[in-house]
Amino acid sequence: MTTLKGNLMFGQSGGPTSVINASAAGVFIEALKHSDVIEKVYGAANGIVGILNEKFYDIGQEDPEELEMLKYTPSSSLGSCRYKLADVNKDDTDYQRLLEVFRKYNIRYFLYNGGNDSMDTCNKISKFLQKSGYECRVMGVPKTIDNDLFGTDHCPGFASAAKYIATTTMEVFLDARVYDTGMICVIEIMGRHAGWLTAATRLACEKGCGPDLIYLPEVPFDINEMITDVTRIYEKNKKVIIAVSEGVQTKDGLFIPELVAGDDVSVDSFGHKQLGGTAVVLADILKKETGAKVRGIELSLMQRCASHCASQTDIDESFLAGQTAVIKAIEGLTDYMIGFERAPGKEYKCDIELIPLNDVANTEKKVPRDWINAAGNFVTEDFVDYALPLIQNETKQQIVDGLPRFANLKKVLV
Amino acid sequence: MTTLKGNLMFGQSGGPTSVINASAAGVFIEALKHSDVIEKVYGAANGIVGILNEKFYDIGQEDPEELEMLKYTPSSSLGSCRYKLADVNKDDTDYQRLLEVFRKYNIRYFLYNGGNDSMDTCNKISKFLQKSGYECRVMGVPKTIDNDLFGTDHCPGFASAAKYIATTTMEVFLDARVYDTGMICVIEIMGRHAGWLTAATRLACEKGCGPDLIYLPEVPFDINEMITDVTRIYEKNKKVIIAVSEGVQTKDGLFIPELVAGDDVSVDSFGHKQLGGTAVVLADILKKETGAKVRGIELSLMQRCASHCASQTDIDESFLAGQTAVIKAIEGLTDYMIGFERAPGKEYKCDIELIPLNDVANTEKKVPRDWINAAGNFVTEDFVDYALPLIQNETKQQIVDGLPRFANLKKVLV
Numbered sequence: 082m083t084t085l086k087g088n089l090m091f092g093q094s095g096g097p098t099s100v101i102n103a104s105a106a107g108v109f110i111e112a113l114k115h116s117d118v119i120e121k122v123y124g125a126a127n128g129i130v131g132i133l134n135e136k137f138y139d140i141g142q143e144d145p146e147e148l149e150m151l152k153y154t155p156s157s158s159l160g161s162c163r164y165k166l167a168d169v170n171k172d173d174t175d176y177q178r179l180l181e182v183f184r185k186y187n188i189r190y191f192l193y194n195g196g197n198d199s200m201d202t203c204n205k206i207s208k209f210l211q212k213s214g215y216e217c218r219v220m221g222v223p224k225t226i227d228n229d230l231f232g233t234d235h236c237p238g239f240a241s242a243a244k245y246i247a248t249t250t251m252e253v254f255l256d257a258r259v260y261d262t263g264m265i266c267v268i269e270i271m272g273r274h275a276g277w278l279t280a281a282t283r284l285a286c287e288k289g290c291g292p293d294l295i296y297l298p299e300v301p302f303d304i305n306e307m308i309t310d311v312t313r314i315y316e317k318n319k320k321v322i323i324a325v326s327e328g329v330q331t332k333d334g335l336f337i338p339e340l341v342a343g344d345d346v347s348v349d350s351f352g353h354k355q356l357g358g359t360a361v362v363l364a365d366i367l368k369k370e371t372g373a374k375v376r377g378i379e380l381s382l383m384q385r386c387a388s389h390c391a392s393q394t395d396i397d398e399s400f401l402a403g404q405t406a407v408i409k410a411i412e413g414l415t416d417y418m419i420g421f422e423r424a425p426g427k428e429y430k431c432d433i434e435l436i437p438l439n440d441v442a443n444t445e446k447k448v449p450r451d452w453i454n455a456a457g458n459f460v461t462e463d464f465v466d467y468a469l470p471l472i473q474n475e476t477k478q479q480i481v482d483g484l485p486r487f488a489n490l491k492k493v494l495v
Numbered sequence: 496m497t498t499l500k501g502n503l504m505f506g507q508s509g510g511p512t513s514v515i516n517a518s519a520a521g522v523f524i525e526a527l528k529h530s531d532v533i534e535k536v537y538g539a540a541n542g543i544v545g546i547l548n549e550k551f552y553d554i555g556q557e558d559p560e561e562l563e564m565l566k567y568t569p570s571s572s573l574g575s576c577r578y579k580l581a582d583v584n585k586d587d588t589d590y591q592r593l594l595e596v597f598r599k600y601n602i603r604y605f606l607y608n609g610g611n612d613s614m615d616t617c618n619k620i621s622k623f624l625q626k627s628g629y630e631c632r633v634m635g636v637p638k639t640i641d642n643d644l645f646g647t648d649h650c651p652g653f654a655s656a657a658k659y660i661a662t663t664t665m666e667v668f669l670d671a672r673v674y675d676t677g678m679i680c681v682i683e684i685m686g687r688h689a690g691w692l693t694a695a696t697r698l699a700c701e702k703g704c705g706p707d708l709i710y711l712p713e714v715p716f717d718i719n720e721m722i723t724d725v726t727r728i729y730e731k732n733k734k735v736i737i738a739v740s741e742g743v744q745t746k747d748g749l750f751i752p753e754l755v756a757g758d759d760v761s762v763d764s765f766g767h768k769q770l771g772g773t774a775v776v777l778a779d780i781l782k783k784e785t786g787a788k789v790r791g792i793e794l795s796l797m798q799r800c801a802s803h804c805a806s807q808t809d810i811d812e813s814f815l816a817g818q819t820a821v822i823k824a825i826e827g828l829t830d831y832m833i834g835f836e837r838a839p840g841k842e843y844k845c846d847i848e849l850i851p852l853n854d855v856a857n858t859e860k861k862v863p864r865d866w867i868n869a870a871g872n873f874v875t876e877d878f879v880d881y882a883l884p885l886i887q888n889e890t891k892q893q894i895v896d897g898l899p900r901f902a903n904l905k906k907v908l909v
Contacts, residue, residue: 097673099666127675156669163674247898248803252513255570255901256800259511260577261541266796288898361775381792382680386670389662389804392897472897483806483886484661484702487669 083413085216086118087189090132091140092125093157093224094164094195094202098238099245099388100399101224102158102488104194106151107403108222109140112190118411119190123495127160128193129202132182133175135495142493150488152396153478155388158490165198166205176209183210183217186495190218192406196225196236200418201442207416220406221418221438224399226385228277231444232436233420237402238385240395240471243281245387246270246380247472250282251290253378254322263319265311265367265375269360271384273328274298276448278384282324283460284468293321298328299448300457304340307363308370310458315371327359337362389485393474398431405433429470497827499630500532501603504546505554506539507571507638508578508609508616512652513659513802514813515638516572516902518608520565521817522636523554526604532825533604537909541574542607543616546596547589549909556907564902566810567892569802572904579612580619590623597624597631600909604632606820610639610650614832615856621830634820635832635852638813640799642691645858646850647834651816652799654809654885657695659801660684660794661886664696665704667792668736677733679725679781679789683774685798687742688712690862692798696738697874698882707735712742713862714871716751721777722784724872729785741773751776803899807888812845819847843884 091108093101105124112122122140125131138159140148151158166175182188191210193203200221207219223230228239250268257266270279276297285291293314296302307323314321330336338358360377368375402419409417418441422434452463479486505522507515519538526536536554539545552573554562565572580589596602605624607617614635621633637644642653664682671680684693690711699705707728710716721737728735744750752772778791816833823831832855836848866877893900 097670130675154669155666157673158669160675161673244897249797249801251899251901252569252800252802253796255568255572256511256796259571259575261544261574284898287896288901290901376796378795378797379793382667382670382790383663383792383797386666387663388666469896474897475894480889482701482883483658483888484698485665487665487702487704 084118085189085218086120087187088121088123089119089190089192090123090125090137090188091192092128092131092194093159093161094128094193094199095161095225096385097156097161098224098226098385099155099241099391100238100396101156101194102151102154103396103399104222104224104237104403105158106148107400108192108407109148111404111407113141115407115411123186124159128162128164129179130162130164131160133178135182137495138490138492139495143490147488147490150486152400153388153476153485154487155386158488166202169205169209173209176206179206180210180213180215183215188217190410192220192222192410194222194224194403196227197230197442197445200230200438204416204438204442207438218410218415219438220410220415221441222402222406223418223420226278227272227275229275229445229447230418231441231446233434234423234431235421235471237395237399239277241388241391242278242384243284243468244392244472245390246278246281246384247284248390249380250285250292250324251288254285254290257322257376258320263315263373265315265321265323265371265373267323267325267360267363267367267375267377268292269325269327269377269379271380272298272326274445274447276326279324279326280448280460280464281468283464284472287465287469291322292324294323294458295460296323296325296329296458297448297453297460298326298330299450300453301332302329304331304366308367311367312371315373325359325363329359388476388478391476391478392472393476394471396476401433409435498532499603499632500534501601502535502537503533503604503606504537504539504551504602505606506542506545506608507573507575508542508607508613509575509639510799511570511575512638512640512799513569513655513805514652514810515570515608516565516568517810517813518636518638518651518817519572520562521814522606522821523562525818525821527555529821529825537600538573542576542578543593544576544578545574547592549596551909552906553909557904561902561904564900566814567802567890567899568901569800572902580616583619583623587623590620593620594624594627594629597629602631604824606634606636606824608636608638608817610641611644611856611859614644614852618830618852618856621852632824632829633852634824634829635855636816636820637832637834640692641686641689643689643859643861644832645855645860647848648837648845649835649885651809651813653691655802655805656692656798657698657882658806658886659804660692660695660798661698662804663794664699664706664738665702668699668704671736671790672734677729677787679729679735679737679785679787681737681739681774681777681781681789681791682706683739683741683791683793685794686712686740688859688861690740693738693740694862694874694878695882697878698886701879701883705736706738708737708872709874710737710739710743710872711862711867711874712740712744713864714867715746716743718745718780722781725781726785729787739773739777743773802890802892805890805892806886807890808885810890815847823849
């Protein structure tokens, strides 16, 4: 193995999570230990947008205690982006610019933290740098509450969101049945194409406080079947809790808000439809159909930023992913994403698994069909066996004056 | 003081809180100690509705450990109601029926847990029983996240909601500024006439993660002024966080959803308008006016049931309120609500204060005008001094398998 001396650039991309900064902490704290190889550690402001604009922070100037605090600080502390690189064969302007910046600052380690789109970005940049004969080790650090990255047992960020969702579902379950009158409650959960987060409500069932019906995007959504399901339970119990993914689609490929809004749904820079409003639309429909009191609840941004309810297991693994990416890159590896492989046996244990970026990019991992019941309206015990170990252990976040203590970075621009 | 021997009836009424069951625990655990005076301890299913229907539980049959767990179990474990008693001079049917049930079960202690409407109910029942010559000691146990009960420094339930709201605001603040693009975020918080809960977002400002603008129902809401305020901040910072109470009204007395829905807003059994949708309506308006990306977030039921983020100070005080109600009633007092009086001095300390039910019933305590800035779009440091001590100390809720451990009551019907 040859030692590659130079500087390190780390960036955060895509939607944030409760624990994305724990990976940043892992990268920074580990990289700063290797000053014999890595002279400067940089954090890109807003991912590759910051690199393109030469806007990045000198992490070596941060207080080590504050870097430690990143473990317990939600959202992307460096700032994120949703910038999509063009096809290099059509327009290589951005790639040339990145190469220019990398050369100028002698970036020899590029670590990028994100989900599917970000791993694709990471992969494209690496391929271009290789073609250009510029030696740079590129590693992907996984992050997504959606838990849909290929090749890894699970993704950093998922477990904390799942813990918040399951906890909140239990609490809402109790709240939504206090009156002697009927009540239907629709809880809308994030997840564009994969139902992992919505499935997390199933964990609340283990405590007797879970939803009656769970609808994931993996199964075509039939609104009439849902009305039949809800009505049946409502007539029996007078209380119904429904967990539904924002991403459920009818067999004709329509999202729920589209049933009302038509083509009026807005689209982000990756061409993904901006959803939300699913709970409100379904609540309106159920109100008309059943005559019951119906409440729609959207867990909105809270599900991805509720660091006060994070899983310490998730925090530790997120840190480990960042740390390992640095170690492996220094060892000479490139073009891998850090993943987790679950060891067999009853006790939960995950080992690091390196997954080629080529394999990860743009492949989505969905909830297996046989973890969803035949009727497509509930999740099986298999999911519980899978997810329950991930939400164990409570965050060690410091509370000062009754409120969370977040990291204070100086963010000294280079 | 004469000893009054008989049975005790406790009921929960109105919207639940994270800690309402802590008061139930206080009543039950204390009452069960006094078997020389109180033979049977009953819990009414769904408040007075349960009494009218002779549906109540024998609390003596519950496992003491589960009664202890009530401290950490959100929502009304006995069930609640929103039943309004008629004017006794017009229709005394319900009152006669209550008297009949009280006689039949020898109820000599009636403790009722709730907010303004419930204290009114409590007061009316007590007056009727007195007029009928039936000796019964009646005590109100305060509960409301709205914090709007007269005569007490604060209300059990408020602090836990405030802690959740401030914590969540801090988290959302970070999440809503990750991208390099502009973002406006409207957070809608409960509070029909009083802005205490919305003001709680001000606590997040102490940590540098609070809203730019706070709108309470205490000040008439001017939509054009809000647009001006938001636009000014947006042009400067590209990020704006707005906290708004569901109860803000224009100077013409219209709630925000009414600006769009007209008279279509539904009404509950007390004639209170069912609000919600304020964030969505304001987000739509701001989107049109600014062209920015705007997200509306409703903290919905979560703000009143998030026991995982409760204030232990609140839990302890809620328990104390229930406990004291029993002790005072046994001592011979009647027709009081348990309140809190804050001791002067820098260190937080509250003493019990007894407030005549007559004074409490239907009087609403609002946020003082001079705790709101002159422009009516922010909250002053006075509120921080008031509220910060209340949210101190984190819940001792047990977590089992990564999820909250709630009380399991047998609920043996009498």
